[in-house]
Amino acid sequence: MTHGNGTRGIFGSAIKRREDPKLITGRAKYTDDLQLPGMAYAAILRSPFAHARIRHIDTSQALALEGVLAVFTAQDVEEAGIPGVVPVGWLLPTLKTPAHPILAKDRVRYVGDAVAVVVAEDRYTAHDALEAIQVDYEPLAAVADVRQAVEPGAPAVHEEAPDNVAFTWEIGDREGTDTAFQQAAHVAKLDIVNNRLIPNAMEPRAALADFDPATGELTLYMTTQNPHIHRLLMSLASIGLPEHKIRVVAPEVGGGFGSKIHHYVDEAIVSFASMKLGRPVKWTATRTETYQTDAHGRDHVTTAEMAIDGEGKILGVRVNTYAAMGAYLSTFAPAVPTYLYGTLLSGEYDIPHIYCHVTGVFTHTTPVDAYRGAGRPEATLVIERLVDECAHLAGMDPVELRRRNFVPPDKFPYQTQVALVYDSGNYEAALEKALEKVDYQQFRREQEEARRQGRYLGIGFSTYIEACGLAPSALVGQLGAQAGQWESAVVRVHPTGKVTVYSGSSGHGQGHETTFAQIVAAELGVPYEDVEIVEGDTEAIPHGWGTYGSRSAAVGGSAIATAARRVVDKAKKIAAHLLEAAEEDIVFEDGKFYVKGSPDQAKTLAEVSLQAYLAHNLPKGLEPALEATAFYDPANFVFPFGTHVAIVEVDPETGQVELKRYVAVDDVGNVINPLIVDGQIHGGIAQGVGQALYEGAVYDESGNLVTGTMLDYAVPKAHFLPAFETDRTVTPCPHNPLGVKGVGEAGTIASTAAVVNAVVDALRPFGVTHLNPPVTAEKVWKAIHGA
């Protein structure tokens, strides 16, 4: 397939990702690949205790080691007079906000809490020196479990929250919901655990800080999904340099899944060290540090109820959730179990009454924050499990119960009882397509036959909805965000007609260089190869918010399209002038401007651009050059949805769950690149299957992370997974210029619930009604054998 000769159809074309050759041949430059003259290496001493008082730190032996340049502790930070904290970026009315110092002062609160930093001439010496630092700890009682942490007498993580309650929050109509439950024919009640997950980006976090004492400027290369947020928080709260003296660069970033959104102490520590030493300082996390310090995901304990009437219509949903925050409030942690969770509890259903109460809880564990899906997989698991359980109680087919409760296509925009306004949707269409692909009735017959032979097959549905591309900024601000939710773009046409695009999005594996170029090639009618995408450098890109929450296509892409359309508007004025015609008579088509009816007398965009820069002959009053900037603030969230179906077989002798088939029908609106969309869905499904069957962080009674390595914590491997069968329906987003929605998290949001539902379906003959993820073989075996 060639695309250089024209741009018709480039939007929507399954071209291969242009970034892949450099990534798969090892030529891409990641933070840890960077070498600067005079660079030193940092290693961070981390608390081995979940909770302890620091009586004394003796760094003298470490400092005496050859090659050690410095050892810094909280005392040095204090003496430097910098703010020295990492802040929380989302506030709730009841939120307690104890300070999170970049190096622990007096007290450590989780295994991995940063206590001191060694800077040395090489990485080995830095790590040797860690062992030479003497810390006199007084170990204190710790609590790692979210429910135990709110029991009376539990050890307090922070003095500011003696009961460990970080916040309480509610949404919906409590009394109305209670009343609705009194009318119920059936009430499903489940105790649901959303297991704690550990992100595992292929590239560990890293930071290289280069402070120039001559200019007073700090350049910080780091593994970030959002360089501008890091620049802002670094300036405001961590090191106190003015924002215009800080440049944050994201080199190639090898995956994030949310874990590289957050502002961690580590990048502030190396920046502080570089400022103190006047030398570049690099730190790269070991995988052990990744496990201990990358913000974890999920960790909810929930009591959930759903009431239905005699016909299977949902009357109400009541949810009470305890959500772990960990030892400190990570950047966007308070938003995840609240505005990204409670607001999703209507699912795809027309539910008249919903009430949700959430308690955010401090525990002596790694902080918890957004991890792929962030709140929405948790909500989907709750709702989709309840729907299945209701169907079971009512003796109905779970598909039929879903159908009876879908928000019908003619009811959009649909106001849910939990704040969101769904702008569009056609849920039954996606469901029907999925049913056809799995041949549902045939499966039920096979299932029955298999059961007679002692084989246990199960099918699980997840008819999910996702709200992503958080918006608009004003609304999100009212909800507590300390960040805007628009995105910036600059589209610059060079005199030769080549194009450079500067985006405030910050890709880290999503394929922006490809999809964004496809958008611009389509908008400007230039060859795809003529468009270059620049991201991830606060010096090159004016402002922006980055890549998270499946916002890059919907928000970043919309900003790019808007800027490109402004370029066309300006070019049209110049073309009209050159063609001596009125602007409204100019047609723009396939990258050419011509007067209506005279397509042979056309000016190409390159010709117009050259004139724009020569400025010899421009319309009166028009500025030279051909570029445009957009700051696009969306009118609403976007709402991807779909139906995922998992088919499993359970081995009753070992409890092993085999995922035999996985069908995903997703509606992500208009598709820019089907190959990339499928890739995102595939990866998302795999991560959700991970939560369903394998993953789960385990802390012991003392707060030690016992699943602290890849030997102990199972991420799904390729051979655990079947070939996914994907398909789509297309319901374009009605409010953005491209009609696109998000796709990065959809797979994860849907798949955990589908797989858990499938396992429970397989185990119905044993009287099993619920299993909490991860549904390990042993858990299944015990459920079957009543052990």
Place this chain on the structure above:
Amino acid sequence: MIPPKFDYHRPTSVQEAVQLLQSSPEAKVLAGGHSLIPLMKLRLAAPAAVIDIGRIPDLRGIQALDSGELRIGACTTHHEIATSQAVQRAAPLLAEAAAQIGDRQVRYRGTIGGNLAHADPASDLPAVVVALNATLQAEGPQGSRSIPAAEFFVDLMTTTLQPGEILTQIRVPALGQGTGSCYLKFEHPASGYALCGAAAIVSLNPDGSCAQARLCFNGVSARPVDAAAVAQALVGSDLSDGAIDAAVEDHLRVPDPVGDIHASASYRQELAKALGKRALKAARDRARG
């Protein structure tokens, strides 16, 4: 992930390796490095010196004697064993187990000698060499000695190798005619190590009844478990599914079963029952051809 400093030696003969080990008792022997290096990177092991025996030519390769016995150099990789026609002919159980170790990268670097000397109870080879009645050859300052596999494994990560001794060769007798074998593993999804691994060997009499049987397990105890009572119960039986199920149900006892965050002791015993039955049935079917 960043090990402390250590000295590195690369001897070219077994004799030199033994001398080095004698002169630096704090040293660790490195073969394929797939057990030792991760421990060093986590700073759980910090040997003063590493003696790399991986490039000693005498320690590599597979030799099949006329008797059918295999002589396998300790530094032969899992990949070489899994794909060796000689091993597949004489001791297919060993090839089948070697092919299930870790992943491709591990199999290309990890070695049989390193694996056995490390004595990780969740590893795949210990129960297999016990089931095969292999003999392990060790070289030390006092010379060479032979250790029957059944006597080699003492406890978790502990063998009868003496300080200063290096495991040099594994001798595996060939399985006879009318014999089938099978290695089945229930792996932990993270590590790929065996929560339970079952090694079964079944030999048939001309009338199809059971002449001999072996059933050994990895992963369920601190050392390989030889379920001799199950094997005994099967001898003379018709090896029907019912006979196998009954032998396992009635006679399988796991001494000191291990339980940890990955699997409880009771669940591991259930896995041993399920996998033991399946491995015996598969071995029987293969013996019948």
